Amino acid sequence: MSFTAVSDLSQSLQNRRYNSQIKSDLNRLAQELTSGKQTDIAKAVGGDFRPLAGIETSLTSLDAYKLITTEAQQYTATMQQSLEVVQTLSEDMSSTLLTSTDFTTQSSVRAAAREAEGKFESVVSAINISSSAGAIFAGAETAGTALADADTILSDIRTAIAGETTIAGIKTAIDDWFDTTGGGFETNAYLGSATARSDFKVNKAETVGIDVKADASEIRSVLKGLALAALADDGIPLDQPDNNSDLLDLSRSELLSATSGLVGLRAEIGSAEERIETAAVRNQAETASLQLARNNLIAADPYDTATEIQNLQTQLETLYAVTARLSQLSLVDYLR
Template identity: 30%
Template sequence: MITDRVSPSGVAINRQNNLTRLQNELATLTAEMSSGRKSDPTRELGVGASLLYKLYGDVQQGEAIKNSTSLAGKRIEAMQTALTQVGDLMDQMSPEILKTDSLKGNGYTIIASNAREMLGSMIDLLNTSWDGQNIFGGTDSSQPPLANSSTLLDWAQTQLDDAVTAAGDALDETEAAALITTFDTMFANETRDTSNSFYGLVYQSTSRTSMGSSADPESDTDTLIRIGAGETLSYNVRADNQTFKDAFKSLAILSTLDASSSELSEDAKTALIDEAGELMRGARSQLTVLAGVLGGKQERLEKVATIQDKAVTAATAQINDLEGADYYTISDKVSTLQIQLNATYAITAKLAELSLVNYL
């Protein structure tokens, strides 16, 4: 008797559950048709869902690499622009204008004045910032890497004054060579001695180019750019590069040439010009190599960006294939569900019309 009474109730409950299921399935399919995307692609893929997760990971990684390489590419582009302008400055101090036989009257004074102006311009270029970062400061990019040009110019004048005082007369060729050695010592000094060190007097950044010496505790690693899974691209162009140091030294030496004949003899000025000319020619040659190497890095970044863009596009297309809804298949399913729902509604309506006696 209990079973007879429960069974009809169970049939009704099962019919209601089936009706709810059909309604939910129809709603899901309708949403998929509207959006063009499967509501739960991983459920349909089963164990193959790992491919979908991997594709999403590939897209995420590709986009990150694209962004990093794009920013690095723009940074290097700004560096190349600055290096080109530095090269133009060096060319103005070409060997032709550093010949003693072409110096007449105020020639020394003109060269000294030009050297001061070019040193200031060169330092300004190497203190260039892009996107809030000082691009020639290495990993310490929050501050300009180089001090104002007057710092080095004042130091050079002090060295000349001290040398003249020690000599008691105008410097000759030998004493000029000793003055050059003073410049060499200062630029070669790797300590932070502020009185006689390039790194204490001129270079302010804590990130500096390794000189391959145990006296260089603050040397930093190259700037690294992620270009792939476990793969990086490095570059190392800081304002303390030997190319720039040689140019700074040349211009600092030239800045002393407007000293009077009571301080520098003609032979001394010739010796200073010869040394400055050699330094500048060497710096210009080094700069060409430096810009070329950096250009190679820039080209590599452009290729990586192109490859990553294609990879992201391909992965996205695969994701769309896996997640995209099949309009025609869904349309057939919707038609089938509508027929089933209509049949269910009709049966329910018929049952509702039966009297309790007929139903029992």
């Protein structure tokens, strides 16, 4: 009978190598169990990385679209909130002018005019609101504010009507100031861009544009109506039979007309919000689908991994037991 002798040193080195290999495999499996991904991606995809690369590229694009849709949702929500404030202020002022019948005294006219001026300031403040994307109603010019401050605008309007002595003349001058191309509103009140802000690209095939700026006719109409009422307390010298309280009548008509315009404007924004939300949901569904496809390629099966860990643990315990047993064997002990 023949046998091959194995030295103690050789046996020790071999045991160490087995021990190191088992521990390395245990660490790898523990990492896979924790992350849910196989560590050897090349083996998982059979050496063909093209499907996985395509999935990763698409997921990166969808992450970018998620940021864009989130920004677009914040942008449109802020716009809706601002216009809700404007609409409420406009309706409140028109309600005041409709329900009050006592504008025959200077004190009643003064009270209505001061209320209108306060609401004018609030409307300007609401339109000048900003979000993470910059000024909301300033078009492509997002760095500043959409409108000049209320005092500047009203001062410019007062300059525009200076010298007018009839209600008709004042109305024409104010209409020209607000509505004429290159007039006072566009020159001195609106500080934004004539160009709409760039569209939101919400996915690879769709963009959503929102061209609502502070120079929209619906917003100008509210400002005009409130300005007419604010001027009623200026004591403008008018030819008879005109009266400063007549400006309140003009204001009421303008504000009633402006309300329907604001409703339409908000509906337009609501349509854009719906498209953005639809795109966001579609992107989320596509992301989930791609993540599932990626997992099918590189995911580590938790049951198989746990079973393999249990097997390796048994091997390691066996190795320890054998090593301990061998360490107790010696020729001297045998001869005794």
